[in-house]
Amino acid sequence: MTDSDPKPPSRFRRALGAVGRAALLPVRGAGYLVRSGKAHRHFFLPVLNGALGDQLAARYDARAIKMSFRQAERDVAVPDLRLTQPHQKTVIFLHGLMGDELIWQAGFQDAPDTRRYGPRLAAEAHIRPLYLRFNSGLHLSENGRELNRLLTELVETYPDAIGELVLVGHSMGGLIIRSAGYYAAQASLNEEFGENQKSDESEKLSQHEALSENGELSQRESSPSGNSSFLIPHSSLKKAPWLAHLRSIFLLGTPNDGSWLEQNSHLTAQLLQRIDLFPTRFLSKALNKRSNGIKDLRFSILVDEDWQDAHADDLTPPRTPVPPLPGVQYHILMGAWLRSTRPSALREYFGDGLVGQDSARGHATFGDEAALLAGASVRTTVFSQQHHGGLLTHPGVFQYLKQWV
DSSP states (O other), X not given: OOTTSOOOOOHHHHHHHHHHHHHHHHHHHHHHHHHHHHHHHHHHHHHHHHHHHHHHHHTTOTTSOOOEEEETTEEEOGGGGOOOSTTEEEEEEEOOTXXXXXXXXXXXXXXXXXXXXXXXXXXXXXXXXXXXXXXXTSOHHHHHHHXXXXXXXXXXXXXXXXXXXXXXXXTHHHHHHHHHXXXXXXXXXXXXXXXXXXXXXXXXXXXXXXXXXXXXXXXXXXXXXXXXXTOOOGGGGGGSTTTTTEEEEEEESOOTTOXXXXXXXXXXXXXXXXXXXXXXXHXXXXXXXSOXXXXXXXXXXXXXXXXXXXXXXXXXXXXXXXXXXXXXXEEEEEEEOSOTXXXXXXXXHHTTSSSOHHHHHTHHHHSOGGGSOTTOEEEEEEEETOOXXXXXXXXXXXXXXXXXX
C-alpha cells in the first residue's frame, strides 16, 4: 500500500456505519411500504369487493364497486365517454376476480414506459380500447345483466361511433361476458316472441272479422315460439343492439366449466359442517363467508335461476347451458403452468395454476363443434409454462390479440 492510497475505515467506523444502517432499516422499510401502498392503492378496493363485495352491496356500503366504464381511474358514465370517431373497432376489456381495469394498462413491477395490451393495441392496431370495472363479489349473473345493460346503452348512445365490437375477458371477466350474451340473446327472443304473439292476435282478429262477414273460418295450424337457451336464431340477434356489432370474444384463462379451487373449497366447507363439532362448524361458517362471485366459480353459474335454486349447494347443482352466440368467433387462450415432463393428467387438472385446462377449453360449452350455432366458431391456443396472471403480460398473447382483434 502506498502513501497515496486512502486508509481503510477503522473497525469503530465500520461498526458505527452498520449500526446506522440497521437503525434506518425500519424507516426504509416503511418508505417502501408507503410507495408500494400508493402504487397498489387502486387494488385494495377491488380485492375487498372480490372477497366480500356481495355483503358490501347488500348494505349499500360506499366501498361497494358499481360496474362502470373507467378513464383515468375514475368511473365514467356512458354519455361522458364522448366517442367521436365514426365506425371505429371498439375493444372492451374486463378484468377477473379481485382485479381492476389497470391490469390491462400497466403493472407495478413492469419496466418504466411499459404498456400492456390496451394501450399497445390502441397504438399498433388502431382500435378504441374501453375498460370496465365491476364488483367481482356479486353473482356472475348479476354482473352479466349489468354488462348487458351498459353495452346496450353504449351502442344506443353512440350508434355511429361503434363499429365492430370485440370483448376481452380475463378469468371471471370472460364468464361475465358469456352471461351478458345469454341475457342479451334471451331479451331478443322474448321481444321476438312478443311480436309473434301480437301478430297471432292480429291474425285471429282478422279471422274473426272474416267469420262475421262470410260465416266461415279457415283453420290454420300454429305453434308457439320457444324460448330455449339452446336455440338462438341469428335473425333474432338484430333486436339486441350490441350483439349486432359483436364479432369476437377472447377468453383468457376463463374457467368455462368451473374452478377446481372453488370446488375443493365447497367440498371442504361441506365436510366440516357434517362433522358437526364446534371448531368445524366455526371453520365451515368462516369459509362460507366468501363472496357469491367466488362461490359461483365452482361450476361457473351464469344464470340467476341456478343460484336461486334450492339445490344450488348440492355437489352437482343445476346448471343452465349458455351456448356460444351465433356469428361470433370465440378465442380461448389458456396457460399450461406445469412443465411438459409432468404427467398429463396433472397438467390438465392444474392448468394455469388456478384454472384447469379442461375447464378453460369449456368442453360442456364449446366441445361439440358440430353443435355450434350458425356462424359461431372456436379457436383454442395453449401457452406453455404460463400461469394464470402471466396471461396478462405474455408477448405471445399480445401478438395473438393483435393478429385476431
